[in-house]
Amino acid sequence: xxxxxxxxxxxxxxxxxxxxxxxxxxxxxxxxxxxxxxxxxxxxxxxxxxxxxxxxxxxxxxxxxxxxxxxxxxxxxxxxxxxxxxxxxxxxxxxxxxxxxxxxxxxxxxxxxxxxxxxxxxxxxxxxxxxxxxxxxxxxxxxxxxxxxxxxxxxxxxxxxxxxxxxxxxxxxxxxxxxxxxxxxxxxxxxxxxxxxxxxxxxxxxxxxxxxxxxxxxxxxxxxxxxxxxxxxxxxxxxxxxxxxxxxxxxxxxxxxxxxxxxxxxxxxxxxxxxxxxxxxxxxxxxxxxxxxxxxxxxxxxxxxxxxxxxxxxxxxxxxxxxxxxxxxxxxxxxxxxxxxxxxxxxxxxxxxxxxxxxxxxxxxxxxxxxxxxxxxxxxxxxxxxxxxxxxxxxxxxxxxxxxxxxxxxxxxxxxxxxxxxxxxxxxxxxxxxxxxxxxxxxxxxxxxxxxxxxxxxxxxxxxxxxxxxxxxxxxxxxxxxxxxxxxxxxxxxxxxx
Ligand SMILES: *Cc1c(COP(=O)(O)O)cnc(C)c1O
Numbered sequence: 001x002x003x004x005x006x007x008x009x010x011x012x013x014x015x016x017x018x019x020x021x022x023x024x025x026x027x028x029x030x031x032x033x034x035x036x037x038x039x040x041x042x043x044x045x046x047x048x049x050x051x052x053x054x055x056x057x058x059x060x061x062x063x064x065x066x067x068x069x070x071x072x073x074x075x076x077x078x079x080x081x082x083x084x085x086x087x088x089x090x091x092x093x094x095x096x097x098x099x100x101x102x103x104x105x106x107x108x109x110x111x112x113x114x115x116x117x118x119x120x121x122x123x124x125x126x127x128x129x130x131x132x133x134x135x136x137x138x139x140x141x142x143x144x145x146x147x148x149x150x151x152x153x154x155x156x157x158x159x160x161x162x163x164x165x166x167x168x169x170x171x172x173x174x175x176x177x178x179x180x181x182x183x184x185x186x187x188x189x190x191x192x193x194x195x196x197x198x199x200x201x202x203x204x205x206x207x208x209x210x211x212x213x214x215x216x217x218x219x220x221x222x223x224x225x226x227x228x229x230x231x232x233x234x235x236x237x238x239x240x241x242x243x244x245x246x247x248x249x250x251x252x253x254x255x256x257x258x259x260x261x262x263x264x265x266x267x268x269x270x271x272x273x274x275x276x277x278x279x280x281x282x283x284x285x286x287x288x289x290x291x292x293x294x295x296x297x298x299x300x301x302x303x304x305x306x307x308x309x310x311x312x313x314x315x316x317x318x319x320x321x322x323x324x325x326x327x328x329x330x331x332x333x334x335x336x337x338x339x340x341x342x343x344x345x346x347x348x349x350x351x352x353x354x355x356x357x358x359x360x361x362x363x364x365x366x367x368x369x370x371x372x373x374x375x376x377x378x379x380x381x382x383x384x385x386x387x388x389x390x391x392x393x394x395x396x397x398x399x400x401x402x403x404x405x406x407x408x409x410x411x412x413x414x415x416x417x418x419x420x421x422x423x424x425x426x427x428x429x430x431x432x433x434x435x436x437x438x439x440x441x442x443x444x445x446x447x448x449x450x451x452x453x454x455x456x457x458x459x460x461x462x463x464x465x466x467x468x469x470x471x472x473x474x475x476x477x478x479x480x481x482x483x484x485x486x487x488x489x490x491x492x493x494x495x496x497x498x
Contacts, residue, residue: 002029002231005334006348007341013064015126018119018232021225027344028331029231035060037282039257046246050088051078053246054118054239060281061235062122069125077118077236082107082152084467089114089240091247092424094392097417098407099253100400100424101244107152108178109427109466110145110320111271114240115233116153122232123224124157134220137496138162139206141199144175145320145430147189148182150226155184162226163188163495165199168482173450174430174469181475188495194485202488212489219498228270229327237274238281244421245283254419259286261420263410265403266290266298267321269328271423276332276370286418290373291406293318293381298326302373305364307347308356316378317398317434320426325351333359336366372414376405384408385438395428395435395461429466432457 001011006027012020017029037060045053054074059067078088085105092100106113127136136159140150147164154162166179168191179189192199206212207223216222226233241262248254262285264272272290279285292299293316301307309324316322330344337343343363350357359367376384384401388394396404403422410416428435432453437445439460445453451473458465483491492498 001032003032003339004028005030005330005341005344007345014062014231015064015129018122018230019126019130019132019224021227021230026348028229028328028334030331030334031061034277034280039282039284042242042245042282043249043256045242046249049086050239050243051075053243054078054236057239057242057281058235061238064129065122065125073118073121073125076121082113082117087243087247089243091244091251091421092394093251093253094388094394097419099244099248099419099421100394100396101240101421102424103240104397104424104427104430104466106149107468108145108149109430109468110149111237111423111425112146112149112228113152115228115236116149116226118153118236119226119230119232120154120157120160123230124159126232127159132222134217134222136160136222136224137216137492138224138226139203139492140164140226141196141203142166142171142179143196143319144171146226146228148175148178151179151182151184151187151189154226155182155187157186161186161188161496163190163492165190165192165203165488165491167191167195167199168193170195174454174472177472177475177477178468180477180479181472183478187479188481189479190488190491191482192485192488193482198485199488202485206489206492209489215498216496219496221496228268234270234274234277234328237271238278241275241278241283241285248419248421257284259284259418261285261287261289261416261418263289263291263403263407263420263422265318265321265399265423265425266292267323267326269298269326269332271425272371273328273332276335279370280335285370287372287416288370289403289406289410289420290371291403292373292375293321293402294375294377295322295324296375297324298329299373299375301329301359302367302371305359305361306356307351307358309351310355317381317431318402321399321402333363336370337363372410374406374409376402376409380405382434382438385435389439389461393461395439395457395463396424397426397428397431398434398438399426399431400424401438427466427469428461429454429457429469436460 002017103111
């Protein structure tokens with residue numbers, strides 16, 4: 001069963017936790033008692049494909065799903081059609097101690113695909129299990145990347161329509177075309193003359209609009225979200241931590257039971273939390289290294305015990321980590337404080353009221369056992385991209401480069417030589433302007449549009465452009481609607497024929 005981090009809800013089944021997304025009374029769902037795997041059971045997964053590990057691990061957490069249902073979801077998600085590498089998350093060996101875990105082989109070239117390719121199928125099943133007959137409408141506000149990953153994930157999933165709102169003119173040309181060229185009979189992408197906050201606020205208002213939800217229900221429709229705090233998005237990420245460990249075993253880089261480190265470029269704390277759950281259920285992990293960019297609220301928290309979001313928000317070259325409120329941290333704190341909902345309630349209340357809270361000594365000690373944390377400046381990030389490309393001919397995207405730089409600081413400070421896997425969270429092609437600027441210089445970009453930059457990066461690195469970004473200029477634009485920021489609800493009504 002799944003329980004609330006704030007002790008304010010009755011336990012629910014896995015399918016209910018996925019259907020509800022977050023606890024309706026506030027808080028997040030976590031497993032009441034995580035399962036566990038012995039090292040022998042982990043070793044049994046050696047040499048088997050990604051899909052098999054995915055079924056094995058997800059089954060442990062999804063008690064009210066039948067094994068055939070899970071394997072069906074997994075087969076649909078991790079297919080050759082969706083991923084351009086048959087290992088799904090291959091490793092790149094940098095040297096004797098460091099490997100990069102490439103999490104960007106999915107349709108939109110970033111790691112969110114791994115969860116968003118499978119979660120819609122889990123949600124569709126969860127709705128069916130709850131006897132929900134109506135059509136479910138997924139509303140997403142996006143600053144660019146999540147929108148496309150969600151569109152691809154929910155495309156053609158039965159019983160579901162997905163509508164994405166993005167700031168018109170506020171996303172890159174590549175991001176816009178990624179969204180507006182999406183096919184599928186149930187996908188809608190709408191540009192909004194406003195910024196991301198306008199999109200996000202309108203979507204939140206719609207979710208809170210009881211009259212509107214009643215009208216929808218009368219037409220046989222219900223609303224849901226694809227938010228990253230849904231357990232159905234976290235769970236699929238646990239799998240690749242196991243897969244990385246198994247791959248190191250298969251390559252004889254480690255011996256059975258040897259502990260390894262993972263470095264995770266972190267924003268909302270979802271990815272690294274999945275790593276923590278991997279360790280919790282038995283994967284031999286030494287340290288999880290939490291890497292932040294200049295929005296280093298998590299670095300400060302792990303180093304001082306004080307979480308303080310009252311600071312300037314910085315726009316960086318790793319935009320998916322530009323976050324000052326890390327939602328999934330709540331789950332981690334609940335877990336390491338021994339499921340102490342009273343502590344969570346007081347911290348979250350303080351965070352809401354003052355933007356700040358302080359962990360007690362006992363919690364800090366528990367955090368330090370699992371997590372090391374540091375950050376990389378913009379300058380360090382760019383020099384990490386340049387350095388790794390010059391040394392190994394391997395291109396890092398800015399998020400991954402933050403991870404690499406933080407790893408370097410970590411080893412300099414600790415001397416730890418434990419074998420380490422760095423999560424590569426996006427393809428360098430997804431952030432090609434920043435990457436090209438790092439390995440050449442600013443002038444080199446002048447006069448080149450985003451597509452010329454992609455081609456140039458491909459030429460310099462000798463790698464083909466990521467298939468999700470290839471040929472975008474010539475794909476037909478299928479979504480042309482643009483609306484004012486006060487018309488978002490009207491657009492939803494129009495699309496649904498209300
Ligand atoms: C979302 C994202 C992150 C941050 O992941 P969290 O789970 O939010 O910590 C890092 N890198 C990239 C490329 C992302 O898209």
